[in-house]
Amino acid sequence: MKLLIGAFAGALLAASSALTPAVAQEFTKPLRIVVAAPPGGTSDILARLIAPELSEAVGQPVVVENKAGAGSNIGADYVAKAEPDAHTLLLMDVSTLATAPWLYSDLSYDPTNDLAPVTMISFSPYIFAVNPQLEIDNVEALVALGEEDPRALRIGNSGIGSATHLAGVMLGDHLGLDWTTIPYRGGSESSRAVVSGEATVIINGSTATLPFVKSGQLTGIALTGDSRLDDLPDMPTFGELGLAADQMGSWQGLLTTGGSSEELVERLGEEVRRIVESPEMQARVAEQGARTATGTSQEFSTWLADSTETYGEIIQQFGITIQ
């Protein structure tokens, strides 16, 4: 009798495992997009724009949930430790994933193995701008001023160890400037400081900085990325000035828990890319001073590995620590 049941169960098991590959995997319960930033920012708005269309595509509700804090690491950690079933997604400025392993010795998750890249979503360059009271509008004049009066140059950033801090450190080194670094609590505080003249120089995301440059509250000097902006055709890229900064900027990417089924990750990637590449969505993203930038899970992985290496070099070279 026991034997019979055993054989029966065995057969059933064999049959079901044989069946598995044939049945396409499906999304079986609501999806959540965890936004590792507070509401209202670029990541949050993207998530809320994508959610309804993704919901239609996969036939399940898609909920957006904000888990901000500790430089996006709280949200990333949450998704890293979720059920590996591709139902918990993470949308964030992914440069954090490239810097976190170097900055936190006790990081509670492994960005490469505990998270699986789904797709890139958008890119916005960093704009390097100065307070108009400095009366300069190009890099040569800035360097001349820095040599004449080092105290005049005070660069604000959105926090020690943030990508804008690292960009500023790199830039200062490249230009041979000994400027004073003044850290702030986030990008809107550093914008306030440079507009008021408390800081005089800033390198920050175009979403936040472009409006100030357009209105004349700040003077734009240069930008990262591989092309000029349509809005400001006169502002050169750093590449044109001889500083490699094509990859530097704010990259918004979508990830899920590591170990999720590749099939589902692939499917998510395709759906999200389709949504993001729609003309309407491209226009919305452009309104925010960014552009859509899609890339497969593979390309995303490669990008992440490269960026991790680049940031690691900067962090170690300049001895940046936050602990």
Add this chain to the structure above:
Amino acid sequence: MRVDTREFLSSLTTLLIGAGVLWEASRYSVGSLYQMGPGFFPTALGWLLIGAGGLMMVVSFKFTTGPLDEIRLRPLFFVLVSVVVFGLTIEPYGIIVATSLLVILARLAQPGLPWLGTLLLLLVLSAMVYVIFIAVLGIPFRVFPWR
């Protein structure tokens, strides 16, 4: 020599916090005026607490402020436990389970409350939570253990 219990305990509390702050702050560098380190401010606060605690100690021997209220252990225990259990159950089991456990534990804070009342309250509050937070405000809480 009489000592005022409340002032004496206040002084001890303040001194202990001050000492704790100084101990932890000793790990951080104090820095210079230009490059002020992360330890400067905490160290200053630690010493201020030691000073305040010292003054309170003097006061505790000079004045009386009346007896200390009894510590209400039963409400203290059950109220805090209800909050902690809510915090630990909200993510894995959803808001309805967490709400129910909170109500049951919180009602134990006062002895002799009828169980029927607890049950009714639990049902009413679960319904209210669902209506206000899920239906009206649309905050994406996990509702039930299965979704």
Add this chain to the structure above:
Amino acid sequence: MELIDNLYLGFATALSFQNLMYCLLGVTIGMLIGVLPGVGNLAAISMLLPLTFYVEPTTALVLLAGIYYGAQYGGSTASILLNLPGHPAAAVVCLDGYPMTREGRAGVALFMTTIASFVGSAFAIVLLAAFAPPLASIALSFGAAEYFAIMVLGLVGASLLAQGSPIKGVASVIIGLVLGLVGTDVTTGMQRFAFGVTYVYDGINIVALAMGLFGITEVIANVGRVDNSNATKRITLRSMLPTRDDVKRSLAPMLRGSAVGSGVGILPGAGVAIASFMAYAIEKRVARDPSRFGKGAIEGITAPESANNAAAQSAFIPTLTLGIPGDAVMALMLGALMIHGIAPGPTVISETPEIFWGLVASFLIGNLILLVLNIPFISVWVSILRIPYTILFPSVILFIVIGVYSINNAHVDVLLVAAFGAMGYWLYLLKFEPAPLLLGFILGPLLEENFRRSLLISRGELGIFIERPISATFLALTVLLVAWTIISSLRRRKRQFASVEEAG
């Protein structure tokens, strides 16, 4: 005349059927959120954000802004009724609002805070309409040294909040400053007092702290012994209406509160809570009889309530005219504008006047709606006090934890509520006061950051604080205030001695 044309344009925009409906929706949601303790308006506003992608930018902002200032109205309701601050800014209303409830004057307190809220908002809206650009440029002249000087003044104000022993008041402020240290040290990026807990790297959640110190402590102290016979007296329209004395005492405080609130609100990052705490401290300082405070003084609720509403409205000045958001909610509203391709900044008034003036008009309409909506609700809120405490207290705990959880979806914040509840109860037994502690917590990071930032800018020269005129003025005010406090207390003592001698 230009102002009248502009206002005409504004009202024409704001009074369109769609905008009016969105305004009503916004302030109603805001009111509900304000009354719910702990629930942040940020969570609710972000829920409605997608809705605004598909409407006109003005309509979008009318809705979002309505939630924001609507929430300021209800914040004090739970403070007055249950000693439970709906928002950190409302903590100061607990000091005199809750004693009023215990005297059976909850209805009056709620009525007067509604009026005070309206006065504060209206005051700031007038400033917004008439002087937005010049006020914004004043805001820009505040740098690190000025922020530091204001925070020092605020710290002295914090010690004025204390009602009992002055040493304990000071110790409470310092304990608050210590709690404010937890998390990332902005200047060096170092984690302090975080003990490896990632959740507190950005600091302790202020709502968790306020809820633990005020709400949970209050419940622990009252379970099984509260007698709310005073509060359950029949609630008639008459018992809601303030006496002539209440009104007379509140007029000047409401105006002073509005002025202070508007001033603080203009400074990005200073926050609504600082405005209401400062307004309270000022009233206590200028009062003829400061000993009435903490025992149900009407000025103690009307001044801060005017201040926080004024601050909430005047926070739109830097947001709209400079494009610089003062807090996360303002940043979200900028995001909503930018998604419509409108870059906020100095050009917003000239290039898109219908948005600016439409908003100004909608603020006024929204506040009138709030006034009309809130007054009938007073009797509903007061009737909460009729609920037996055995039913009320589990509900209070529940609403606290859900509210706190909803802010960051972080269960750790709920656990922190329990920790601060335990701490709060111990401090309550020892008669330390929670209000100065909370203000210390709010001011601490601003104080330290701006002090160190100033010295970075001046390269270590302390002179920066007195060379800059605004900073020097605030520091001089602080010195005067401290001197005045010491002299007046010495004089009072002398007078007491004198009268003792005469009697002897």
